[in-house]
Amino acid sequence: MIDFNKELYFKTDKFKVLLDRYEKSTSQGEPFYLDPEDLTDIAEYYQYHECDEKALSTIDRAIYTFPSAVEPLLFRSRYALLRENDVEKAKYYAQQIIDTSDYDYKYLHAEILIHEGKPEEADEYLRMGVDDLSPRERADYVYDVVNLFLDYDALDCARKWIELIDDKSGKDYRETSARCYLLNQEYSQAEELYMQLVDQDPYSAYYWTQLTASQYLNGKISEALQSSEFALAIDSQCEDALLAKANCQFTLGQLADALDFYHRYSALRPNDGYVESLIGSTYVKMNNLEEALIHYNKAILLANSDRSLFIDISKQKALLLSSMGLRDKALLVIEDCINTAKNNIADLHVIKGYIYMDAGETDEGLRQFETAITLSDNxxxxxxxxxxxxxxxxxxxxxxxxxxxxxxxxxxxxxxxxxxxxxxxxxxxxxxxxxxxxxxxxxxxxxxxxxxxxxxxxxxxxxxxxxxxxxxxxxxx
Incomplete structure (x- = not known):
């Protein structure tokens, strides 16, 4: 998970020079020394831009060259966990980290526990030794843990840790509390805190974008659109703000403008399958179904390494094909998803039932719904x-x-x-x-x-x- 500060670093001249020298050295076979931290930054950049093969090639080089370095092993373990959904592989790389007292190792170990459905066990593990930290170390550690739990939607655990924060008047506390409110769908409270944060730091594109999210989710679409424009006035290349503005325009029915901003985002992130699917959905709204299908197909290709996203977009494609009267093609798409997913396929049978119903085959549609209910245990x-x-x-x-x-x-x-x-x-x-x-x-x-x-x-x-x-x-x- 790339944080906002890392996104900003990727835009700096320092990183651009580093990346350029690295890519020239790999393409031309020229020797160029990079430390493990730099190689990990480059791998993160590639992953951020959905260039997974380059990311893995870079991080494998880092691990081969610096086998005991923490940063490459952290990256590779998290990649196995989040992109490959392979807990055992994640554990394999984590076990190669020698210093298990390192904070980043502790966060990784907790992530693996959360991924295994053991957030309470992760909570207990992270509490070990917290009372031995200095006040400054303790504050930083607590914020890191809160944000870790929020990244995984473990709101109850996050709130327990927020209670350990002593200074409840600072910017960090307001920002973290706002994230909790957003996750708990308390959008008005989140909006109020982000308003305070933009008042305190009016040149933060990040805060303006988060304010956009809270307003959008609270149904204040015009206000959200205005906030996204403030973010873009600060940083015209802020990807989250470009996407937020496009979503606002889509919701307001400004479909041509939404397409423009989705494409601006895609120019910066050309390998983002999710946004490519949003472009497809916009064309569906515009009743340009053939163009929508082109973008769904492209989105599926881009999402091929992310099975969850691949299946989500495939479901959209199947529904589009069904609406176009292409029942057999729609069913083939869903059958491919069922064969790919193997587990957790109840919702795919719902889509299959929808397609049959859409084709006037109500009885078969109902049979698919019954299968979905059985597979999901009601x-x-x-x-x-x-x-x-x-x-x-x-x-x-x-x-x-x-x-x-x-x-x-x-x-x-x-x-x-x-x-x-x-x-x-x-x-x-x-x-x-x-x-x-x-x-x-x-x-x-x-x-x-x-x-x-x-x-x-x-x-x-x-x-x-x-x-x-x-x-x-x-x-x-």
């Missing part, structure tokens, strides 16, 4: 996906049964997803009281879903706080 999120698939295909009785099961009949688990679709389904079926109840719940717990489901009657800038009354007045006269 996972509420799979049932949610089935409900939305039925809704999109006009099967409102099926939608009602599925979504009622995970909302009204499952309130002890405080469900977040499904209320908006359930409300829309009730509106279609004339169930006014249930519609209003579900709509209110949706606006309380997941207003973003409400704004998506009812986007055809909403203007883009309506605040989340006004959603309930606005939609109610549209339906209840």
């Amino acid at each position: 996972d509420p999120f799979i049932i949610y996906q089935i409900g939305t698939a039925c809704y999109d295909n006009g099967e409102y009785d099926l939608t009602y049964d599925a979504l009622r099961r995970i909302t009204i009949e499952n309130q002890d688990d405080n469900p977040i997803d499904g209320w908006a679709y359930y409300a829309a389904c009730c509106a279609k079926m004339g169930r006014a009281d249930e519609f209003l109840y579900a709509l209110r719940k949706g606006c309380e717990v997941n207003p973003a879903e409400v704004s998506i489901v009812f986007s055809n009657i909403l203007h883009p800038n309506i605040p989340f706080t006004d959603l309930y009354e606005f939609i109610k007045n549209k339906f209840i006269k």
